[in-house]
Amino acid sequence: MTVPVTLIAGFLGSGKTTLVRRILAGSHGVRCAVIVNEFGEVGIDGDLLQRANVKRADSQGGGAVVELANGCICCEIQDDLRTTLLGLVPEDPARAPFDRVLVEASGAASPGPAAQTFLIDGVLQARVHLDGIVALVHAGLIDHLLRETAEAEAQIAYADRIVLNHADRVEAEEAERVAGLMRSLNPLADVRTAVRAEVPLDWVLGQKGAVEREPPGPRVTRAADREVARHTKGLGSVSLVAKGAVDVDALVIWLEFLAKRRSHELMRAKGVVAARSRQGGQQGVPPRCLEIQGVYRWLEVTDGEGEAPERSQLVLIGRDLDEAEIRRGWAAITGAG
Numbered sequence: 001m002t003v004p005v006t007l008i009a010g011f012l013g014s015g016k017t018t019l020v021r022r023i024l025a026g027s028h029g030v031r032c033a034v035i036v037n038e039f040g041e042v043g044i045d046g047d048l049l050q051r052a053n054v055k056r057a058d059s060q061g062g063g064a065v066v067e068l069a070n071g072c073i074c075c076e077i078q079d080d081l082r083t084t085l086l087g088l089v090p091e092d093p094a095r096a097p098f099d100r101v102l103v104e105a106s107g108a109a110s111p112g113p114a115a116q117t118f119l120i121d122g123v124l125q126a127r128v129h130l131d132g133i134v135a136l137v138h139a140g141l142i143d144h145l146l147r148e149t150a151e152a153e154a155q156i157a158y159a160d161r162i163v164l165n166h167a168d169r170v171e172a173e174e175a176e177r178v179a180g181l182m183r184s185l186n187p188l189a190d191v192r193t194a195v196r197a198e199v200p201l202d203w204v205l206g207q208k209g210a211v212e213r214e215p216p217g218p219r220v221t222r223a224a225d226r227e228v229a230r231h232t233k234g235l236g237s238v239s240l241v242a243k244g245a246v247d248v249d250a251l252v253i254w255l256e257f258l259a260k261r262r263s264h265e266l267m268r269a270k271g272v273v274a275a276r277s278r279q280g281g282q283q284g285v286p287p288r289c290l291e292i293q294g295v296y297r298w299l300e301v302t303d304g305e306g307e308a309p310e311r312s313q314l315v316l317i318g319r320d321l322d323e324a325e326i327r328r329g330w331a332a333i334t335g336a337g
């Protein structure tokens with residue numbers, strides 16, 4: 001019996017990591033190993049999942065979290081996904097110390113090429129099988145993303161389960177309309193509306209059988225044809241690192257400013273930072289761990305899991321980002337050179 005793999009796709013900020021964290025925290029008895037593929041060279045999601053999983057491992061024995069280096073599952077690091085899977089799953093799959101592998105694709109990846117790898121690679125097929133493709137969709141942003149990006153449509157097209165997420169950010173009628181749009185783009189997929197990826201985990205993890213079909217419908221086929229190894233024009237990332245604690249108020253003001261700028265499109269901000277306490281440099285007050293999450297103009301700062309990291313890390317993803325200017329801003333806030 002080969003190990004089932006669930007591929008989790010969805011555009012930047014749609015809720016993939018939120019779903020993976022829920023799966024890792026759930027009491028469903030399915031032991032999961034996770035492979036994370038990020039857009040951007042600093043791996044924030046891997047860190048967040050590692051923190052979540054360490055907590056779980058204390059009580060229930062979590063699986064491995066493996067990060068794929070910078071690059072994209074749909075193009076240059078497809079081989080890495082293969083190598084990582086072969087390194088993770090033993091030759092005799094029955095001896096794997098987990099029941100399932102979750103692959104969190106980068107927000108800028110189409111699931112198509114990765115799915116094809118599973119179907120044509122005999123060595124891989126002896127150990128794993130693709131059991132399902134779950135796509136997360138941001139209910140409030142999907143119209144914009146379908147118009148402006150190449151990836152969003154392909155992610156919907158390949159899915160067999162679609163989580164219409166961020167439903168709390170739209171009216172119920174709008175969520176209905178978008179759910180209808182999803183069904184028209186991909187009539188074969190199950191669509192569920194959710195807030196913070198709250199969907200039944202047996203629905204996400206349930207066996208679906210190998211994904212052997214082409215994406216359905218004329219529109220989506222066209223999308224799948226054109227997206228191979230192609231990304232939205234100008235899409236890029238800037239990875240920022242700084243030693244020591246950060247002034248979070250200044251960071252938030254700066255991020256809000258960046259999100260409003262029209263010379264670029266800031267799509268995503270995510271980071272784990274050591275936050276200087278409000279008592280400033282007072283001796284003996286240790287820095288806290290804060291998680292920064294931004295999706296377009298929405299920004300959330302929450303307490304992170306575990307201790308403050310030694311290095312604060314932030315990744316910005318968007319179109320036409322001016323890296324030099326962003327680095328200057330970061331340096332001004334953190335003192336990083």
Ligand SMILES: Nc1nc2c(ncn2[C@@H]2O[C@H](COP(=O)(O)OP(=O)(O)OP(=O)(O)O)[C@@H](O)[C@H]2O)c(=O)[nH]1
Nearest residue numbers: 012013014015016017018107165166167195196293
């Ligand atoms: N309000 C609201 N926030 C959500 C919802 N789902 C996720 N979030 C938040 O949105 C942010 C992005 O969620 P992630 O799960 O990191 O998104 P992602 O798809 O993994 O993002 P990338 O890895 O950058 O592609 C996080 O701050 C989440 O807590 C939702 O349904 N409603």
